[in-house]
Amino acid sequence: MRLNSGRDKPQEACGVVGIYAPGQEVSKLTYNGLLALQHRGQESAGITVADGSLMTTFKEMGLVAQVFNENVLNTLTGDLAIGHVRYSTTGSSVWENAQPIYRHHGSLGVSLGHNGNLVNTMKLAAELAGESERPRDVSNDSDLIAEMIVTSGKATVEEGILDTLPRLQGAFSLVILDDQAVFGARDPYGLRPLVLGSLGAGGYALASETAALDTIGATFIREVEPGELVVVDANGVRSHRYAKATPALCVFEYVYFARPDSILYGKSVQKARYQMGQKLAKESPADADIVIPVPDSGRGAAAGYSHASGLPYVDGFVKNSYVGRTFIQPSQAVRQRGIGAKLNPIAHLIEGNRLVVVDDSIVRGNTTRQIVRMLRHAGAAEVHMRISSPPIKWPCFYGIDTANRDELIGGHQSVEEICAHIEADSLAYLSEEGMIEATEVAAEKLCTACFSSNYPIPVPDEVKVTKNMLERI
Ligand code: SF4
Structure with a gap:
């Protein structure tokens, strides 16, 4: 447990933003969204932009306003972007673990931001080591997800994501970027929040909380459903249901984590x-x-x-x-x-x-x-x-x-x-x-495990200690 400048509080793990808005200043929209989510992670901040052919990431340790300035944002040009603020729960608090993470293999390349924590990381890492010819260089569960997508053997990133998501167990609200689309995915329990909003003129935004949508002038459309993958690209928004939803939103979002001006489950x-x-x-x-x-x-x-x-x-x-x-x-x-x-x-x-x-x-x-x-x-x-x-x-x-x-x-x-x-x-x-x-x-639609020990997703015994586990291996 870390102290929050003297406050002995549970620490939120991350906040994520995704923007698809051709012709708009996507890096500045992402920056403002991240500022609104700063309470969800204060260790590092990062933004990846894509312009149709090139993806560029800028990330650094520190608060959003410390990491970015006008000059940096002006160099991050494109039509789509994702952003991330991080507090580490697996992997150390070092630059290498700051997000978004970029991974490519063959014709597939993705940038990824993750809010949550997997409980089958060890199993997946072992499977990946067995399947992949590449040396395993993943240091946390988020790295692992990105690596699984690009080494899936699928022809497109969308297919790679759909191949990967059903294998993940635990909490994840993900924003993922390739050079054409922004993806948003939520675990089948919806433990961590993720919402979709409209920016008008064919633009869309994904964010951990509705307060971030308000901040960037986006209109709330709906929550990304538990067990759903949302794809936003030139064709608009489409949805894949990759798993049956069994909602169990973290009740602590209401108690402490979420901003008071956010709306969760419509409340x-x-x-x-x-x-x-x-x-x-x-x-x-x-x-x-x-x-x-x-x-x-x-x-x-x-x-x-x-x-x-x-x-x-x-x-x-x-x-x-x-x-x-x-x-x-x-x-x-x-x-x-x-x-x-x-x-x-x-x-x-x-x-x-x-x-x-x-x-x-x-x-x-x-x-x-x-x-x-x-x-x-x-x-x-x-x-x-x-x-x-x-x-x-x-x-x-x-x-x-x-x-x-x-x-x-x-x-x-x-x-x-x-x-x-x-x-x-x-x-x-x-x-x-x-x-x-x-x-x-x-x-029945809430996780209350830290009060009741009713864990909605079974936690394997070997996963009782998660932080740094990949690094120790
Ligand atoms: S309610 Fe569930 S998800 Fe939220 S902090 Fe407690 S155990 Fe974690």
Whole structure:
């Protein structure tokens, strides 16, 4: 588990964008789409453009605005493009693993961006090594997918993708580019989101979240369906259903990952968070004076808690948004300093008050304890922590870095023990039923495995540790 500049949070794995828009500035559209998805990955950013004959990729470690500037974007000319922001869950955080990935073999060449994580990577890598005459030089599951497509022996990229997708197990929302078309594919469970929008004049956009479509002026058409491959080219949009859909969207998208202004399954993320807060207030009221959020992701739930409880909502923290997420602090001592740099309590609002403090999740607990200590130092009379999701007890194998089970405080401590660890006056979590009801989505259409251990895609025993596994071999 990495810290997010002092925030002890699960880490999203990636965001993707795909643009088909002849005559429009596709690299700038992709750049703006990636900026809107920056929260999904802060380690590297990249764009590939194609002009009908040539594909050009520019990628670098760092945030989108650090990697690209006007001059670079002006050199990336073409009619179609894909883009990617990355947080690594398999493969190290190094330039070689930044995406999009380019692979070619014979007459097939693709650039690929992946959000998710495969669970049969080892098996596929072994199969590929057996089938291919080429030396295996793949270092993560995304490399592997691109390599499988170009070595499929098929005549076209489209056929190569359709040959490859049914062999993949795990979570994947993919954008793929060849010199003529942009492809978007989603795993049969639809664990990670992917949407399609219109740019007008025959142009189309794919993106991880609807907020990215809004940002580039695209009109939402529909979600790419679980088990579907969408192809966008000069003939418009066509669809292949390569597998039966058994939807299980990650519920954590509603709790924390997705932007509040995004829509998933037709439901507002911010409304879901607000309703999580309302339900939390009903399930776990507190004798307190004010409600304050841990910004930013606790805001929606804190507003809902305030409304349902009648306690005033107070922005008791200032968050410094300019503290980057790129530079991940390695030592505990630096982590503790890190949170002070990011969050600062407003003592005049807190002093003497009994607080309900609303956050979306607790991973290890150490950051929450720092927040509680900070509030007491600022004069809080009491601190009642309220968490707008259930305890995280199980690791995620589908592209989210939630830490190992032994590092998850909810995996081995009771709520009372966690309360003592974080030094709060009281602690309560939202129930699993309450969380699901707040999303307004049927429970069977959501993955809740990190809370319930009901993994929708079976996870082979040998896959329990995924990060760096190809590199170790
Ligand atoms: S295990 Fe948790 S974080 Fe992973 S996909 Fe399922 S709900 Fe999301």
